[in-house]
Amino acid sequence: MRAGAVHLPAAGRPAGNAPARPRQFDADLADESGLVVGASRATGQPVVVDPFDDTRYANANIGIFGHSGAGKTYLLSTIAMGALGLGAQVFVIDPEHEYGRLARRLGGHDVELALGSGHAINVLDLRGDVHDEATLGPAVADAVDLCGVICGDLDETERATLEAAVRATFEAVERPVLGDVAALLPASSRVAQILARWVRGSLGQLFSRPTNVDLDAPIVAFGMRELRAEMVAPVHYLLAEALWAKIKWKDRRRLLVVDELGLLFEDATVRRFVVSLARRIRKYDGSLVFATQNPGDLLSGEAGAVVATNPALHFFGAQRPGEAAKLQRAFQMSEVQRSGLETARRGEFLLSAGPARLPVRVQAPPWQASLIAERHGMVEETCHS
Structure with missing residues (x-):
């Protein structure tokens, strides 16, 4: 057993052959290094978890469940800042645009993805030699797939025409953008007519300009609150491909934080x-961290259940009775643990870390708490009132 860490059997598991009374909770959890997330509600001792400790955890992913007002935003901010302090890079997918000011305060970027924002991500950014098919092939496929998301399902002829146009664009243009591809398509074709609108004007500023978002910043928050409905799927695709490309570089630890995953x-x-990230990100020294207020919606589908149950670390916050019952079944909670979710106050979570089940009160270290209060308009005690 490592010094400073508490390793306890899972709740309800008998020790040896003795029919021991099920233990509902563990008392403390203190990994040797890692993220300071608060204090044990039983002992008041600091709770430190290191999601990247592969001797303890199957992956570095973290799932956070709690209804509105449970303290999820505060907890996500605490985790993000703790990871930054340990040298990791943090990307935040932020549907409600709540993390932008915090990102700026921490030396990162607030990227609002909306018409007229001035931000651009170029799907044709090439990360290697244009003459190397191992580099060119995936880039061509990404561009064709983005066009498919924009234009709707592509038939085989359209896909072949698009692929030829993308390859010709890479040969002819040193730093191509999507508009260069559109210019090579037959003007009367369905795809060319649809793309014409997306490579000009306000849409073109986002989809057909050189990338002007610094994806090497220590923290980048992507705000999506002002996205128009027609832009949602194309922006999600563009962002997913850009972030996945960065994660696969495997040149540093990265956290991808997804708020309101539901x-x-x-x-x-x-x-x-x-789903792909949940299964593969650990291979690239990364961590998927997500929060949702509707665990039942995730657990009701196959893909959602994979993501919900995949993390080695879970924080279960305040829940309504129906949602608490769903979590109890999915995560084999005791009646006492389920009841605790129904009565939890803001900032109180049940931490499931490997075999340990620990009631915690989330509290960021003082310097983090002051930044959260400043950037989110909170007072330090809000999380616990």
Whole structure:
């Protein structure tokens, strides 16, 4: 057993052959290093978890469940800042645009993805030699797939025509954008007519300009509150491909934080992206961190259940009785643990970390708490009142 860490059997598991009375909770959890997330509600001792400790945890993913007002935003902010302090890069997918000011305060970027925002991500950014098919092939496929998301299902002829146009564009233009591809398509074709609108004007500023978002910043928050309905799927695809490309570089630890996952999970592009990340991100020294206020919606579908149950670490906050019962069944909670979710106050969570089940009160270290209060308009005690 490592010094400073408490390793206890899972709740309800008898020790040896003795029919021990099920233990409802563990008392403390203190990994040797990691994220300070608060204090044990039983002992008051600091709770420190290191999601990247592969001797303890199957992956570095973290799932957070709690109804509105449970303290999820505060907890996500605490985790993000703790990871930054340990040298990781943090990307935040932010449907309600709640993390932008915090990102700026921490030396990162607030990227509002909306018409007229001035931000652009270029699907044709090439990360390698244009003459290397291992580099070019995936880039061509990404561009064709984005066009498919914009234009609707592509038939085989349209897909072949698009692929030829993308390859010709890479040969002819040093730093191509989507508008260069559209210019090579037959003007009367369905795809060319649809793309013409997306490579000009306000839409073109986002989809057909060189990338001007610094994806190497320590923290980047992507706000999506002002996205128009028709832009949702294309923006999700564009962002998913850009972030996945960064994660696969495996040059540093990265956290991808997804707030209100239940809202985003309705989009098929996000659903595929998140399921793939949950299964594969650990291979690239990364961590998927998500929060949702509707666990039942995730657990009701196969893809959602994969994502909900995949993390090695879970924080279960205040729940309504129906949602608490669903979590109890999915995560084999005791009656006492389920009841605790129904009566939990803001900032009180049940932490499931490997075999340990620990009631915690989330509290960021002082410097983090002051930033959260400043950037989110909170007072330090709000999380616990």
